[in-house]
Amino acid sequence: MSKVYLEPANSINVYAECDILVVGGGSAGHSAALAAARAGAKNIILMERYGYMGGDVTGGYVIMVPALTWYEKSFVRGIQEEWFTRLDPIPQAVLGPKISQAGSTDPFLVETFKGIHGCVKFGENPSLVRAVYFEPNQLKIEMDKMLLEERDRIKVLYHSWGVRPIMEGNEVKGVIFESKEGRQAIFAKVVIDATGDGDIFRQTGTPYMSLANSETRSDKTALVWRIGGINWDLYQEWLRTRPNADRQMYKTLGKIAGFPSMIIASSRNDVCWVNNWIPNKDCAKVEDLTKSEIMVRDTMRDVIEYLREACPVAFRNAYLYDIAPQLGARCSYRLEGEHVMTVNDFAFAPKYDDVIAWHSTVCPVNDNAPIEIPYRSILPKGVDNLLCPGRHISADDIAIDWLTLIPQCIGTGQAAGIAAAVALEQGTNVRNVDIKRVQDILVVDQDVPLPRHPKTDPDLEEFCEEREYGLYTEVAKEAQAAGDARSVYDPVKLYQQHM
Numbered sequence: 183m184s185k186v187y188l189e190p191a192n193s194i195n196v197y198a199e200c201d202i203l204v205v206g207g208g209s210a211g212h213s214a215a216l217a218a219a220r221a222g223a224k225n226i227i228l229m230e231r232y233g234y235m236g237g238d239v240t241g242g243y244v245i246m247v248p249a250l251t252w253y254e255k256s257f258v259r260g261i262q263e264e265w266f267t268r269l270d271p272i273p274q275a276v277l278g279p280k281i282s283q284a285g286s287t288d289p290f291l292v293e294t295f296k297g298i299h300g301c302v303k304f305g306e307n308p309s310l311v312r313a314v315y316f317e318p319n320q321l322k323i324e325m326d327k328m329l330l331e332e333r334d335r336i337k338v339l340y341h342s343w344g345v346r347p348i349m350e351g352n353e354v355k356g357v358i359f360e361s362k363e364g365r366q367a368i369f370a371k372v373v374i375d376a377t378g379d380g381d382i383f384r385q386t387g388t389p390y391m392s393l394a395n396s397e398t399r400s401d402k403t404a405l406v407w408r409i410g411g412i413n414w415d416l417y418q419e420w421l422r423t424r425p426n427a428d429r430q431m432y433k434t435l436g437k438i439a440g441f442p443s444m445i446i447a448s449s450r451n452d453v454c455w456v457n458n459w460i461p462n463k464d465c466a467k468v469e470d471l472t473k474s475e476i477m478v479r480d481t482m483r484d485v486i487e488y489l490r491e492a493c494p495v496a497f498r499n500a501y502l503y504d505i506a507p508q509l510g511a512r513c514s515y516r517l518e519g520e521h522v523m524t525v526n527d528f529a530f531a532p533k534y535d536d537v538i539a540w541h542s543t544v545c546p547v548n549d550n551a552p553i554e555i556p557y558r559s560i561l562p563k564g565v566d567n568l569l570c571p572g573r574h575i576s577a578d579d580i581a582i583d584w585l586t587l588i589p590q591c592i593g594t595g596q597a598a599g600i601a602a603a604v605a606l607e608q609g610t611n612v613r614n615v616d617i618k619r620v621q622d623i624l625v626v627d628q629d630v631p632l633p634r635h636p637k638t639d640p641d642l643e644e645f646c647e648e649r650e651y652g653l654y655t656e657v658a659k660e661a662q663a664a665g666d667a668r669s670v671y672d673p674v675k676l677y678q679q680h681m
């Protein structure tokens with residue numbers, strides 16, 4: 183049995199009393215605070231443990247957003263597309279097919295983008311997909327600017343670590359946080375846990391799940407880093423003349439590093455990023471986090487040396503450009519909320535009255551078709567005044583793989599912020615919020631298309647119907663025949679084939 187120390191009780195300073203407290207400023211938390219302010223809420227505090235917004239995205243250098251369109255239709259919009267509209271005028275800040283180019287089979291465009299992972303849907307008739315690469319440091323600046331525009335409504339607290347919920351019975355009343363100023367309390371009418379690891383909801387008594395299936399993508403930690411002085415176009419030409427060189431490169435990098443590693447394009451031709459998947463690590467355990475940092479850094483010089491020798495035409499002058507300031511956390515603890523998303527959400531295309539996001543994702547079961555994410559998947563069981571958007575969304579160990587992408591974190595964050603604002607406006611709590619009003623604000627004011635909403639372009643739904651919501655895949659058909667996708671879908675096998 184490990185030793186325990188009984189910490190003496192003490193009184194702490196109440197730092198503030200606010201309407202909405204968002205803990206965690208990643209893509210989910212940033213969107214939640216912003217959407218709440220834009221929906222009319224005031225007195226919002228957005229607390230972040232580091233000194234910038236974005237979490238995995240800006241700090242973990244996850245610099246690619248996939249599957250924003252399905253065929254030629256754009257389903258994921260709202261704050262996600264706003265990022266790119268705002269970054270677009272900045273030189274080399276974004277790269278990827280435009281919305282208007284999605285679905286195009288133009289051979290010139292397909293040729294232009296085929297070396298940029300995720301931008302082309304390959305097959306008999308290759309076509310473009312809107313997947314966007316961006317410069318994380320420019321996004322950091324832009325995320326601050328977005329908040330500054332709401333400075334009268336949102337107070338940002340950087341370098342503040344939320345450590346405990348303040349509970350009264352089953353109601354969350356605020357959060358205790360730590361900073362250089364010590365331990366202090368913030369009281370709030372609504373708390374949004376957007377820490378990605380359920381740091382707050384795990385201490386409320388609400389049920390939650392632990393790590394994803396350890397053989398799938400979700401439980402792998404990563405430390406992303408970037409290589410400069412390269413020429414990505416020349417690398418693509420080099421690959422073209424060498425069949426299977428891409429696969430071979432991936433295998434060799436994995437051998438050198440000791441874990442799967444992949445070089446991927448960036449928004450600049452002279453820089454690429456190195457994504458990696460470190461198995462059997464828990465991104466909510468300090469020792470595993472420490473090991474992951476050291477393990478990946480230890481491989482960087484060897485990887486660069488290998489690239490210089492293997493492909494001098496593109497990597498002769500390669501150098502270590504930078505290392506992500508924070509470790510990449512894919513998944514640790516997840517909410518077991520009022521609704522748990524499963525692979526059946528992808529294999530049967532169910533419709534939900536409380537839909538808050540209608541997103542194309544990266545999922546082989548339904549060929550990346552849009553699925554509906556219900557409000558109940560961010561609503562904890564048995565605890566009030568709390569919402570939990572982002573990568574710790576309520577999903578089982580399979581579905582989580584397709585729901586932690588950046589758009590889904592932004593989408594659920596945006597909806598959480600609006601729900602909090604509406605609940606306060608109507609004098610009710612987030613459990614009983616008028617979901618129709620939340621949906622109206624999403625669609626009408628915040629550019630988020632939702633199915634069956636009178637103001638959403640009806641073409642989108644017709645388009646999905648015509649294409650059977652992607653349920654023409656073998657695995658979807660098998661699932662339909664079996665009546666349950668979990669019995670026919672093997673995530674481990676699929677992950678291993680993919681890797």
Ligand SMILES: Cc1cc2nc3c(=O)[nH]c(=O)nc-3n(C[C@H](O)[C@H](O)[C@H](O)COP(=O)(O)OP(=O)(O)OC[C@H]3O[C@@H](n4cnc5c(N)ncnc54)[C@H](O)[C@@H]3O)c2cc1C
Pocket residue numbers: 205206207208209210211229230231232235236237238239242244245246247248342343344345376377378379381403404405406457458509510511512571572573574586587588589591
């Ligand atoms: C290596 C890697 C590659 C990936 N590849 C892709 C990809 O190509 N495309 C894609 O779309 N998605 C990808 N993902 C997934 C995606 O990046 C994340 O799931 C998503 O960005 C998570 O957003 P979030 O806001 O839910 O969580 P996070 O980004 O983790 O944000 C949580 C925020 O809360 C802060 N925080 C945490 N705990 C506390 C606390 N107690 N108090 C205060 N603040 C706290 C953190 O500092 C952070 O800013 C990848 C993830 C990784 C790690």
